[in-house]
Amino acid sequence: MRIHTWHQLTRDEQRLLLKRPASSSSADLQSRTRDILHDVRERGDPALFEMTARFDKVDLENLRVPPPKVQEALERLDKATRQALETARDNIERFHRQQLPRRIEVPTLPGIRCFRETRPIERVGFYIPGGSAPLPSTVLMLGVPSLIAENPVRVLCSPPQPHGEIDSIVLATAALCGIDQVYRVGGAQAIGAMAFGTRTIPKVDKIFGPGNAWVTEAKQQVAAHPEGAAIDMPAGPSEVLVIADDDANPLFVAADLLSQAEHGPDSQVILISTSERMATACLAAIDRLLPRLPRRDTAAEALANSRCFVVKDMETALQISDDYAPEHLILQINEPEVWARRLRNAGSVFLGAYSPESAGDYASGTNHVLPTYGHARAWSGLSLESFLKQISFQHLSREGLAAIGPAVEHLARLEGLEAHRLAVSVRLRPEDA
Template identity: 55%
Template sequence: MKIISNPPLRRWERLAQRPALRQEKLMRTVEKIFSEIRKRGDKAVLKYSTKFDYPSQTAFPIEKETVEKASEALSERLKQAIELAKHNIEIFHLSQREEIRKVETTQGVVCWRESRPIERVGIYIPGGSAPLFSTVLMLAIPAKIAGCSEIILCTPPNIYGEIHPAILYTANLVGVNRIFAVGGIQAIGAMTFGTESIPKVDKIFGPGNQYVMAAKKIATLYGTAIDMPAGPSEVLVVADETCNPSFVASDLLSQAEHGPDSQVILLSNNKKVVKDIDAKLNEQLLALPRKEIAEEALKNSRAIVFDSLEECMYFSNLYAPEHLILAVENPHLLARKVVNAGSVFLGNYSCESAGDYASGTNHTLPTSGYAKAYSGVSLDSFIKKITFQQLSEEGLLQIGPAIEVMAETEQLYAHKNAVTLRLGEIMSKRLIDNNNETNI
């Protein structure tokens, strides 16, 4: 890793930049493929799937029998691990349910909010060299808890047309309705527009490379919502002299091995700590099966030495990492300074891998600095919050005059009239009632 010592403030913005392809080129590529899918449906999707993934592909749906047989290819140890992760993820996301709370804002004016599930969701699961079956758990479990009526899964086939059995097993375990062997831009396009085989969805979830992230952004222009911009993985570690250099090195490599466009950042107030971690990183790198991928990612990565942990946190908040690890003496104290991050890991034993797999929190998180404005996936990601209100006669009498004057000032007279007519009826009724009482 490149080590930088005490960079001046004017360089921080540049040091916080991610490796990226030219956005113009990316967007042109996505628009071209989307246009073809919109016009030609399955034929266009098949054209790109055979080009980039499985040359002999003729269809996308994965048969139910194939899904059910996937269990036979997995060890009992792995299935037990998946069950444990499923249990913890369910517990954490069930805790996010909200009770309906009715509030009387003014006498006779009652307002409240209720949750409704998004009806059809699409989840994208990266395949290739790292089939992320753990992401199936992270997306399908909260979708089921939320009550989504249909969960569609798209994932790229390998060059033999196969889907990793762990993806199929996990999808079946957590209640995915339909699985399609398609990935990349073409998968996002198919779920955006719908084709003869693949249904249009209301919202698309899931991480991916820069092409997938660009496709998700374009999907929003065609009326399909997305969870967040979630591209190449990244981690930022803040470490002091109390850290375990081997642990920190392993955390950095755990993200670097995701892909060549991943990025890892190490921050410290101690140059010796950085050198010790770098030595352990190079030592562990040699033993990694994905050594070449991690090496490419490390070319885009850096270690920065600051004068203090406070400066480290200022830079971290500027960077807004997907994963933030605080490997310091008092992580809870330093955590108070966290403003921008997808998910935070406190202390030497809180490895980022725990959040990726089995602690219970969701690992689908904002990257590329989007943690400044986006949260990670949660139960709320799969529901809509619908507001309700009910006004009694007394309630309208209380706030009606204010509505009238505000609407009139905005020159929206139909808005005003909607209130005026009701107030007139209420006053007429009350006048009649008063007269009747007087006559009695």
């Protein structure tokens, strides 16, 4: 990372430096993903067994993890790990339970009642990545809200490890969230299985969870398919933007930036500071901490796509952040809550020196499944409502219909929809029918 002085850059240079790494989607990826989804849709379980052998190098006899084995994984957890997971689970539950929507009823006119009620999505599917860094924290972020929402069917898919089993802590966390429909399948084929259903894996209505480029592309394709499934949100590589003033702690800032850089080589971290002295100190702290990381090579690749800007004032820093719309925004500044009131676009915001992004990733209570790649301009992170749907109702008496009938009939005539007008008139003036 090198320091750029914001006001010395042209508008084109500013836009170029804030540009995210190119999306990994390509025509070849789209085509091959489409082929995988088609094969799963047409052949079901046999296609899943073959792809697991081809892509994961594992020959399976069964796709489903037996429910007793899921529960056994929880019972085998060491005390410290279970306690950490339960702490995170309890905080996530406290925060999300407060999001339960209330029933709304409004008498818009005498004789007309409009109301809205909540229903759980019937069938939800969770994708949990495997690979070098399985994510039990994501099981919590999906499983806890769905437990509160009381989704009747909850399906979890995760790729098998070389020995043929799903990561034991992922299994234990599933049990902690009351999920017992767990399947050993990963990649785009897992998304296809949940979207279209197979003999073994139930079809779901909505799919949640992060993944690699194949999973992301598969989610987008099944969401567009008429027989597919809805998805949680558009997704891209992980990212963080840190705003630091002259009083920030450079070691804290460096650790926050590295915590996102280690996610993957396509992750991006941005530092904006009102102080060149602070920016220099933060970059020096990154150089000091980076060699200590087990994933230092990954983080170093991400840092190559990352930027550091020095700005004249806090207003400029916040404007850059809003234009960028980061997944995670950290304010290591004086009076962070005062400045935060001006923000418009961010997935999740961390206020003050002692609010690392890691807390939100694991255990503070907020959800870590967030919009990336600028989607925070229009999308929110996961919440309890992501697992629910709202249905509107209305009840009209004859008097109520008579009160709005003339307006409805007039509007129907304006739109040239005679049957709409007729649906009112036959009720109010049946003799004219």
